[in-house]
Amino acid sequence: MLRLERRPSPSKVWSYITPLVAVVATMIAGGLLFYVLGKNPIEAIRTIFWDPLFGEFASYSRPQLLVKAGPLILIATGLALGFKAGIWNIGAEGQYIVGAICGAAVALAFYPMEAWFIFPLMIICGALGGMAWAMIPAFLKVRFGTNEILVSLMLVYVAEQLLAAMSLGLLKNPEGFGFPGSRNLQHYPSAFNAEVFAGTGMHWGVVAALIAVIMAYIMLGRHVLGFQIRLTGEAPRAAGFAGVNTARLVMICLGLSGALAGLAGMFEVAGPAGQVSIDFNVGYGFTAIIVAFLGRLNPLGILLAGLLMALTYIGGELAQLTLGLPSAAIQVFQGMLLFFLLAVDMLTNFRIRFGKKEAV
Amino acid sequence: MTDALLKISGLTKAYPGVVANDNVSFEIQPGEVHALLGENGAGKSTLVKMIYGLVKPDSGQMHLHGAEFAPINPSFARQHGVAMVFQHFSLFDALTVAENIALGMENPPSQRDLAARIKEVSEEYGLPLEPFHQVGDLSAGERQRVEIIRCLLQNPKLLIMDEPTSVLTPQEVEILFTTLRQLSQEGTAILYISHKLEEIRSLCDHATILRLGKNVGECVPSETSARDMAEMMVGSTLHTPERKADKGGDxxxxxxxxxxxxxxxxxxxxxxxxxxxxxxxxxxxxxxxxxxxxxxxxxxxxxxxxxxxxxxxxxxxxxxxxxxxxxxxxxxxxxxxxxxxxxxxxxxxxxxxxxxxxxxxxxxxxxxxxxxxxxxxxxxxxxxxxxxxxxxxxxxxxxxxxxxxxxxxxxxxxxxxxxxxxxxxxxxxxxxxxxxxxxxxxxxxxxxxxxxxxxxxxxxxxxxxxxxxxxxxxxxxxxxxxxxxxxxxxxxxxxxxxxxxxxxxxx
Known part of the structure; x- marks a missing residue:
């Protein structure tokens, strides 16, 4: 018989080990899945986790790691703040899209003027756009008590429609021969989010992600706002007793996570993606939820988790190419990661006891 | 073979870092109101949880009616006539009294039959209760009655009560004591846990005192002063809070x-x-x-x-x-x-x-x-x-x-x-x-x-x-x-x- 016994204090050791256990369990279960699909499991796992960094085409895929990890980390850091307080922003994908639209719109409005202030202005507008989109569920929650999970999630689909409308209408490239999509910002130097160090994949979005991680880390550990966030998630009534203004906290958490998601979208549209197009978003906003939890809602953990998740993205693409694994299998693989993490998570608060139930 | 209802001998239970019960022994006679006294952390809760089958002792034995008694879970204990009223009620506010009681039963009868039984038992023991009232609307005293009647429906031989009077008015306490005395006259033994020494003095026939998991003494409460009992619990002399007279502030x-x-x-x-x-x-x-x-x-x-x-x-x-x-x-x-x-x-x-x-x-x-x-x-x-x-x-x-x-x-x-x-x-x-x-x-x-x-x-x-x-x-x-x-x-x-x-x- 297996029994669960509550630990008197949450285990520090286990809170660090569980992500590793979850990764290993995912590799095993994923390997089985690939085996059933008729692939060599060892080869598949190696293709996903090893080849992108050290394989034949590593010189191409290594920079991609930062390109993909950047937005994931940026979004997940913002989400983690809310999640810690029990405020569930599930709509980062929508805030990411709106941030991208706003950032690109600023650039396109100034096109073809070249000026130093265009890129900073895009950053500000991208953040404000994402924040505004997140303030909708925040306001509705505070004012009418709606569920922020549903509202923020549904606004993702609204944002997707907005994106389609923009790429087909207002922001469409007038010299694009009628194809949907905006001008390519990669060809507009004042607006281009270029690599900081050529060939590394490290664009300004990655820099922003690192700054966000550090700021969030300091805030959670040393600032009273971080304390209020943790307290609210831990014991809402104690937070009320401590004088936390819940409505204000909802606004701050959703606003911050929206702003960071908007930033991520803006850096993406001005850099790796280059243009506003119908299929601009690729699910970073949703994957970031997994990243946030995989990183234990801890900014430093999210940094590592973002890199790991980016690796599975790139490795997954590689596995599709070289082994012919279906893309759905890769998504299942990423889903398993979150599943195992949440399952193993209870080990921080509980310990497993083996013991037989004695006979009557 | 003894004539004790429950005989506890050498019960020991250790948790990591602390021995909650160390070789505790005592007996409860049929129809006796037996007090269990002790400071917080003296091991009272662990002890009653062992009797009620929630915790398994590391060593020691219990005998119920002279036969070995090793409850593996509360339902086993209930089948053998041991019932317990917890300090914190386990009731659902949104359900009625009868629904709440049915939830705790293995094979609940129909709501109508159950309501009739509840009525009958509640009147018999002077604990008026309306089976179809919603628990959320009841006072703490009435909620406790629900818990007590839930136990009484099982015809217990031993009723364990953990700090029952902490939520009651003096008048409600009197009603409860009348009920408990009636139960005890009918032969039901009661194991009564409380901090209130005066209550124990008026209600209980016998008291066992625990300190740091050990049985440190027994007494007949009606013949022992509250202060003496408190000092036995604490193991040192108690000081009474002092107050000064001057109260003329703004x-x-x-x-x-x-x-x-x-x-x-x-x-x-x-x-x-x-x-x-x-x-x-x-x-x-x-x-x-x-x-x-x-x-x-x-x-x-x-x-x-x-x-x-x-x-x-x-x-x-x-x-x-x-x-x-x-x-x-x-x-x-x-x-x-x-x-x-x-x-x-x-x-x-x-x-x-x-x-x-x-x-x-x-x-x-x-x-x-x-x-x-x-x-x-x-x-x-x-x-x-x-x-x-x-x-x-x-x-x-x-x-x-x-x-x-x-x-x-x-x-x-x-x-x-x-x-x-x-x-x-x-x-x-x-x-x-x-x-x-x-x-x-x-x-x-x-x-x-x-x-x-x-x-x-x-x-x-x-x-x-x-x-x-x-x-x-x-x-x-x-x-x-x-x-x-x-x-x-x-x-x-x-x-x-x-x-x-x-x-x-x-x-």
Whole structure:
């Protein structure tokens, strides 16, 4: 018989080990899945986790790691703040899209003027756009008590429609021969989010992600706002007793996570993606939820988790190419990661006891 | 073979780091009311949990009716005639009495038959109860009846009661005791756990006293003084809280016409509450839980803001301010629920010290936390209030109830409040810790603070308050000088407002 016994204090050791256990369990279960699909499991796992960094085409895929990890980390850091307080922003994908639209719109409005202030202005507008989109569920929650999970999630689909409308209408490239999509910002130097160090994949979005991680880390550990966030998630009534203004906290958490998601979208549209197009978003906003939890809602953990998740993205693409694994299998693989993490998570608060139930 | 109903021999149970029960032995005779006495952490709960099959002993035996008894779970214990009424009720507010009782049964009969049985049993034992009333609308005393009747329906041979009177008015306690005496005459043995020594003296035939997991003595309560029993529990001489006579200060806290709707569906709204408390004075507020105590504390602490003018401190209107603004002005509070309200369970004592101490202890600068300052404050509380814990980084939930309570009360007192309101300051706290907390409250008042103590423990209020008022259905009675009030008068104050209310409704 297996029994669960509550630990008197949450285990520090286990809170660090569980992500590793979850990764290993995912590799095993994923390997089985690939085996059933008729692939060599060892080869598949190696293709996903090893080849992108050290394989034949590593010189191409290594920079991609930062390109993909950047937005994931940026979004997940913002989400983690809310999640810690029990405020569930599930709509980062929508805030990411709106941030991208706003950032690109600023650039396109100034096109073809070249000026130093265009890129900073895009950053500000991208953040404000994402924040505004997140303030909708925040306001509705505070004012009418709606569920922020549903509202923020549904606004993702609204944002997707907005994106389609923009790429087909207002922001469409007038010299694009009628194809949907905006001008390519990669060809507009004042607006281009270029690599900081050529060939590394490290664009300004990655820099922003690192700054966000550090700021969030300091805030959670040393600032009273971080304390209020943790307290609210831990014991809402104690937070009320401590004088936390819940409505204000909802606004701050959703606003911050929206702003960071908007930033991520803006850096993406001005850099790796280059243009506003119908299929601009690729699910970073949703994957970031997994990243946030995989990183234990801890900014430093999210940094590592973002890199790991980016690796599975790139490795997954590689596995599709070289082994012919279906893309759905890769998504299942990423889903398993979150599943195992949440399952193993209870080990921080509980310990497993083996013991037989004695006979009557 | 003996004629004892339950014979416990050498029962031992150890948890990591602590021996909860060490070789405990005693016997309970059929029809006997047997008291189990001991400080918090003395191992009473572990012991009854072993009898009720919730915890398995490491060694030792139990014999029921002379046959070996090793309950593997509560349902096994119930089948063998052992029933238990817990201190915390396990009832669903949104269900009726009969539905709640059916939930605990293995094969519940139809609701109609069950209701008839409930009626029958409740009348037989003088515990009136309407089977189809919703539990959310019942008083604490009535809820306890549901739990008791749930047990009685199983025809128990041994009924375990854990602190049953902590939620009852004196009159309700009398009703309960009548029922228990009737049960005992019919041959049902009762194992009775309580801190209230006077009750044990009037009710129980025999008492077993536990200290640090060991059986340290037995006595016949009616022939032993409460003080002697308390000293057996604690293992040292008790000091009675001392109070000074001088009470001539200015009015510090003034509440005028305070009406607040409860934020909670099953809560009680406050209705036209008036009170004034002078510097150096302790106002004791009695009343059964759920009559607006939480709401009153929340209104004074600032968790539920009201009209600015309804609450004045030192002449300043504070009703519209939040908790931290009030803390700045010296208004502090210690809520009843230690885990989850007064303290965050998974957070360390340092973090919990910061929780309410940030403002007055100057632990923030530009919003940044001084963790070293918070740690120092936590360490001060631990030292000054004798909180037993491995250190400041221990999670609050790892502390025993009494120790956490000392921490919570100490945290507020050490911030030198002008006004302090506490709810149930010694609930579930052992006798010596309770005496320390009461002394600290008296000292605080002697230092010139206005103190409001909300409690269900009338002995406690008699001991420390200067004036007494009763809270009933959200209304606060006029306050009266504590000295000279009899238990009967207090009982009338507790129930009186309610009767007037009913008369109004019919008029």
């Amino acid at each position: 009015v510090v806290l003034e509440i005028k016409d305070l009406s607040v709707a409860s934020p909670n569906q099953f809560g009680t709204s406050l209705k036209n509450v008036q009170m004034s408390v002078r510097a150096g004075e302790i106002l004791g507020i009695g009343g059964v839980a759920g009559n607006g105590q939480d709401e009153l504390l929340a209104a004074i602490s600032g968790e539920v803001p009201t009209n600015a003018e309804t609450i004045c401190v030192n002449g300043q209107s504070v009703g519209a301010l939040g908790p931290n603004a009030r803390r700045k002005l010296g208004i502090l509070a210690a809520p009843e629920e230690r885990l989850g309200h007064a303290a965050a369970p998974a957070m360390s004592l340092t973090e919990n010290a910061l929780l309410s101490g940030a403002i007055r202890k100057g632990l923030l600068s530009n919003g940044f936390i001084s963790w070293s300052g918070a740690r120092e404050f936590a360490a001060d509380i631990i030292e000054k209030f004798d909180v037993r814990t491995p250190g400041t980084e221990t999670a609050a939930r790892a502390l025993s109830g009494g120790n956490l309570q000392k921490f919570v009360i100490g945290r507020e007192i050490m911030q030198n409040p002008d006004v302090l309101i506490v709810n149930q300051p010694t609930w579930g706290v052992d006798a010596s810790a309770a005496a320390d907390i009461r002394q600290a409250l008296l000292d605080l008042a002697a230092g010139g603070a206005a103190v409001v103590v909300i409690s269900q423990d009338l002995d406690e209020l008699t001991e420390i308050s200067d004036r007494f008022a009763a809270l009933n259905e959200g209304r606060l009675s006029e306050s009266r000088e504590m000295a000279g009030l009899t238990v009967d008068q207090i009982g009338l104050m507790l129930g009186g407002a309610h009767d007037m209310e009913a008369a109004h409704a019919h008029a």
